[in-house]
Amino acid sequence: xxxxxxxxxxxxxxxxxxxxxxxxxxxxxxxxxxxxxxxxxxxxxxxxxxxxxxxxxxxxxxxxxxxxxxxxxxxxxxxxxxxxxxxxxxxxxxxxxxxxxxxxxxxxxxxxxxxxxxxxxxxxxxxxxxxxxxxxxxxxxxxxxxxxxxxxxxxxxxxxxxxxxxxxxxxxxxxxxxxxxxxxxxxxxxxxxxxxxxxxxxxxxxxxxxxxxxxxxxxxxxxxxxxxxxxxxxxxxxxxxxxxxxxxxxxxxxxxxxxxxxxxxxxxxxxxxxxxxxxxxxxxxxxxxxxxxxxxxxxxxxxxxxxxxxxxxxxxxxxxxxxxxxxxxxxxxxxxxxxxxxxxxxxxxxxxxxxxxxxxxxxxxxxxxxxxxxxxxxxxxxxxxxxxxxxxxxxxxxxxxxxxxxxxxxxxxxxxxxxxxxxxxxxxxxxxxxxxxxxxxxxxxxxxxxxxxxxxxxxxxxxxxxxxxxxxxxxxxxxxxxxxxxxx
Amino acid sequence: xxxxxxxxxxxxxxxxxxxxxxxxxxxxxxxxxxxxxxxxxxxxxxxxxxxxxxxxxxxxxxxxxxxxxxxxxxxxxxxxxxxxxxxxxxxxxxxxxxxxxxxxxxxxxxxxxxxxxxxxxxxxxxxxxxxxxxxxxxxxxxxxxxxxxxxxxxxxxxxxxxxxxxxxxxxxxxxxxxxxxxxxxxxxxxxxxxxxxxxxxxxxxxxxxxxxxxxxxxxxxxxxxxxxxxxxxxxxxxxxxxx
Numbered sequence: 001x002x003x004x005x006x007x008x009x010x011x012x013x014x015x016x017x018x019x020x021x022x023x024x025x026x027x028x029x030x031x032x033x034x035x036x037x038x039x040x041x042x043x044x045x046x047x048x049x050x051x052x053x054x055x056x057x058x059x060x061x062x063x064x065x066x067x068x069x070x071x072x073x074x075x076x077x078x079x080x081x082x083x084x085x086x087x088x089x090x091x092x093x094x095x096x097x098x099x100x101x102x103x104x105x106x107x108x109x110x111x112x113x114x115x116x117x118x119x120x121x122x123x124x125x126x127x128x129x130x131x132x133x134x135x136x137x138x139x140x141x142x143x144x145x146x147x148x149x150x151x152x153x154x155x156x157x158x159x160x161x162x163x164x165x166x167x168x169x170x171x172x173x174x175x176x177x178x179x180x181x182x183x184x185x186x187x188x189x190x191x192x193x194x195x196x197x198x199x200x201x202x203x204x205x206x207x208x209x210x211x212x213x214x215x216x217x218x219x220x221x222x223x224x225x226x227x228x229x230x231x232x233x234x235x236x237x238x239x240x241x242x243x244x245x246x247x248x249x250x251x252x253x254x255x256x257x258x259x260x261x262x263x264x265x266x267x268x269x270x271x272x273x274x275x276x277x278x279x280x281x282x283x284x285x286x287x288x289x290x291x292x293x294x295x296x297x298x299x300x301x302x303x304x305x306x307x308x309x310x311x312x313x314x315x316x317x318x319x320x321x322x323x324x325x326x327x328x329x330x331x332x333x334x335x336x337x338x339x340x341x342x343x344x345x346x347x348x349x350x351x352x353x354x355x356x357x358x359x360x361x362x363x364x365x366x367x368x369x370x371x372x373x374x375x376x377x378x379x380x381x382x383x384x385x386x387x388x389x390x391x392x393x394x395x396x397x398x399x400x401x402x403x404x405x406x407x408x409x410x411x412x413x414x415x416x417x418x419x420x421x422x423x424x425x426x427x428x429x430x431x432x433x434x435x436x437x438x439x440x441x442x443x444x445x446x447x448x449x450x451x452x453x454x455x456x457x458x459x460x461x462x463x464x465x466x467x468x469x470x471x472x473x474x475x476x477x478x479x480x481x482x483x484x485x486x487x488x
Numbered sequence: 489x490x491x492x493x494x495x496x497x498x499x500x501x502x503x504x505x506x507x508x509x510x511x512x513x514x515x516x517x518x519x520x521x522x523x524x525x526x527x528x529x530x531x532x533x534x535x536x537x538x539x540x541x542x543x544x545x546x547x548x549x550x551x552x553x554x555x556x557x558x559x560x561x562x563x564x565x566x567x568x569x570x571x572x573x574x575x576x577x578x579x580x581x582x583x584x585x586x587x588x589x590x591x592x593x594x595x596x597x598x599x600x601x602x603x604x605x606x607x608x609x610x611x612x613x614x615x616x617x618x619x620x621x622x623x624x625x626x627x628x629x630x631x632x633x634x635x636x637x638x639x640x641x642x643x644x645x646x647x648x649x650x651x652x653x654x655x656x657x658x659x660x661x662x663x664x665x666x667x668x669x670x671x672x673x674x675x676x677x678x679x680x681x682x683x684x685x686x687x688x689x690x691x692x693x694x695x696x697x698x699x700x701x702x703x704x705x706x707x708x709x710x711x712x713x714x715x716x717x718x719x720x721x722x723x724x725x726x727x728x729x730x731x
Contacts, residue, residue: 004594015582151576154639157542157572157649158595159564488544 002164002171009172015140015296019176020072022137023074026130027184034188037081038195040120043262044076051093060437065408068438069097070282070400074104074389075448077380078197082123082188082210085381088115094393098401104391108172123188123365127214129183131222133246137360139173140242141235142397143482148235166482168224170475174222185211206378213378216467217371223247223474232479250368255310257363265355273348281337288333292326307372349387356383364463367470374463384451392449399444407438493517494569494647495524495541496677499550502536502702509538512702513550518695523669523679525689527722529700534682537699538651541680542572542665554647564695571643575652577636581625585610585635588624589642591658596643605642613638614664630661637668648672650681654688666692690718705730 013019019471055071062068074092091104110114119125145150155165189207193201199207225242232238244304268276299322363369376382421427451459495518502511511533518524539545542550543563551558555568579588582631586606593601610620613634626631633653640648650669654662666688672682673694683689689696696713698706698721705725708716724730 001595005590008591011587012580012582149580150574150576152594153542153544153574154577154579154636155595156544157567157570158592158643159567160595161564165507279559283523393729486544488539 001160002168003240005160005165006170006172006175009142009169010176010271013173013176016138016318019138022134023180026126026134027180029121029130030123030126030181030184031187031191031272033126033237034081034184034191035122035124036120037084038191038197041076041081041197042195044080048073048075052176056440059440059443062438065404065438066098068404069095070446071095072393072396072446073473077204077450078192078199078298079206079210079379080122080381081192081197082207083375083379083381084120084122085124085376085379086383086385088120089379090386090389094390095398096393096400098404102390102397104389104393123185124210124212124372124379127181127217128371130245130249131177131214131218132250132368135177135218135221136225136228136242136246138177138231139222141229141240142173143229143485144233144238145229145235146235147487156487162483163479166230166479170223170478171227172392173226174219177218177222179213181218182211183342186213189419196328206380209464210375210378211375212465213371213460213467216464216471217367220367220467220470223478224249227478227481229486230478233486253366254369254372257361257365257369258359260362261359265351267351267357268348268356273344276339277344278337280340284336284340286331296385311349319445354415364466367467370463370466370470374460374467377459377463379450380450380456382451382459387448388451392447396446403444416471492519493553494555494650495680496556497537497541498546498553499711500537500540500552501549502533502540502545509702511540511547511580514696514699514702514704515550516695516704516707518647518680519655519674519676520676520678522694523673523681523692524695524697525693526680526682526697526699526704527682527684527686527689528682529726531701532699533702534699535651536647536678536702538682540571541570541649542567544586553659559662562726565701569645570647570649571596571640571645573633573636573640573648573650573653575655576629577632579624579635582623584623585627585631586620588635589638592639593642595658596639596645598642598644608639609638610634613641613668630657633657633661633665637665641672647678647680650679650683652682652684654683656687656731662688671708686719688720698722699723 051071051073055073059068059070072094074090078312080087088108091110093106094102094104141148142154146155158164192207194303218258224245228236228238228241228245232241299318303314306314360369360373364373373382489668497514497516500511500514501509503509504704509530514533514537516524526537528534536545537580540547540555541559541564543559546560549632551560553559554566555569557569558730559566570658582592583591586603587608589609590601592597607617607620611617615631615634615638619631624635627635637653653669654665657665664683669679669681670692673692681689681693690713695707695709706721
């Protein structure tokens with residue numbers, strides 16, 4: 001009996017005139033997104049290789065060890081083919097040297113703003129938007145449509161248990177919508193293999209999990225569509241509710257969650273943080289200057305009544321001690337400013353994390369958010385991508401600067417420059433250029449960060465679990481409602 | 489209950505949640521090889537009575553029994569013994585006649601039918617062979633009703649419930665439909681039919697019941713109606729002359 005209902009429901013969807021057109025369009029769209037993703041990945045990989053070689057060349061030709069600046073380019077990840085996430089929003093390049101803090105700049109969207117207007121279409125977008133819409137469009141009248149056709153009456157004029165019927169309806173509709181999703185997905189895997197995109201075993205595993213997440217996500221909308229069809233007696237009403245539900249789930253709730261979190265947990269802007277940092281620095285330097293003025297008064301007090309020679313002798317005697325004291329104080333001021341800057345950055349990051357957590361928690365009321373978050377975690381293009389890279393860059397910066405200082409000491413060149421003014425030869429600027437190219441042997445290499453498999457799975461499984469719960473809750477609702485459904 | 493009774497309403501009543509009494513203490517029985525036609529105006533309780541037999545509604549009082557089984561107590565078991573044809577058979581428009589038959593035959597527990605069985609039953613109900621493998625979306629109401637009765641035949645149940653099956657059919661189709669019903673009766677099926685068609689009811693039914701405001705106000709056998717003007721009786725009952 002159950003098999004009969006499942007097969008029938010499957011055929012009912014597959015034979016539907018709207019099915020072949022809509023699914024064909026969605027499948028082609030999905031495949032095209034993968035083809036486009038592969039193209040973008042290949043272009044990004046080529047750019048990465050070229051830029052890395054140019055940076056190496058530039059470094060070898062640097063005027064000295066202390067002037068050496070590295071540039072780290074964010075390595076493109078093959079998983080971006082499926083889920084671009086924040087990869088196009090986060091900068092791709094950062095300078096690494098002793099003078100500037102690391103900062104990723106030159107994002108795809110800042111370099112080519114035209115892409116930011118409509119964003120890229122990737123597999124996760126097509127699944128989140130197109131396939132969820134298909135799922136509700138093919139299920140919103142699963143039960144009430146049968147009632148309107150009179151087939152529900154005819155069905156239950158037979159010895160058909162209601163539980164089996166609703167289960168068969170769900171399973172048939174699920175198969176009818178998941179099979180067309182799996183076909184382009186499997187074809188896209190084939191495309192990856194044929195075009196020799198370098199994927200590690202772990203990335204293949206993540207891809208499979210991502211596809212599993214997509215199936216789970218579509219399952220939620222299949223169950224929701226069936227639930228709506230049991231809650232409303234007329235299919236025209238459930239169609240309207242299904243559209244409203246879909247718009248809310250896919251577009252409104254994720255954005256509303258983020259907006260609400262922004263109001264509930266305000267985060268200072270970068271400009272505000274910089275202003276606070278600058279104000280602190282200004283105050284601290286003013287304090288230092290006032291301290292210096294009173295100190296110089298104290299230092300000059302013993303000079304009262306001394307002859308010029310005695311004063312000079314006294315100053316010569318004390319000069320190094322004073323200089324060291326002043327230098328120490330200056331260093332302390334700088335340390336205080338750096339510490340304050342670090343605290344402000346940490347505070348900003350903590351507030352941001354708190355806001356993100358709340359935003360994600362609220363937006364997870366929508367299965368679309370859960371799917372997008374799971375997909376981004378699995379693809380490594382999640383919200384933490386920037387922090388992950390900047391943390392890794394900061395760690396690398398320390399190693400790189402240590403290497404530079406070590407090499408500068410070994411070469412005896414501090415990296416400064418000398419200006420010589422001679423009435424015969426004129427002005428001569430000596431930048432202290434090392435002879436020949438710099439030998440970069442032993443230079444620490446930047447290790448591109450990637451979240452651990454365990455960390456990824458932990459994050460992704462929360463959202464995949466939520467999708468499972470959504471599916472279960474929606475189906476349970478449909479099941480309970482259908483047990484009392486008026487089939488007349 | 490007589491062992492020969494296939495369909496039986498015993499003091500059947502149904503009051504809806506809004507308080508309306510749709511069926512009021514109705515009792516009748518239909519034996520194998522008998523057609524019982526329920527006549528009555530709109531809202532008389534005919535369809536409600538059929539819905540109680542199919543357990544689409546629970547009775548407020550009394551029982552609707554199919555082959556001795558109370559439909560609301562053991563609905564799955566009761567439904568094994570009954571087939572149903574509704575007023576407006578829609579079926580699945582994107583499926584062919586044969587595909588529709590196959591699905592409902594399987595739901596009715598009949599999985600052994602062959603393509604030839606479907607062909608023969610469709611020919612028997614008068615559906616031309618060229619239509620057998622056409623999608624139902626192009627079918628007229630008459631053609632769909634024929635598919636509906638074919639489904640009922642395929643179930644091979646001892647009882648058949650029909651809810652205004654000839655409503656909206658042209659005279660020829662209506663005549664053919666009633667002929668078919670007569671042949672099913674001759675095969676021993678117990679048939680309970682609600683209808684507005686007094687002429688066809690008188691021609692085909694073995695027993696005629698008239699319902700008014702939920703009550704079975706008249707029940708007579710064909711022999712009991714001999715020489716009576718059924719149309720006049722009907723109008724009198726509708727007007728409440730005999731109450």
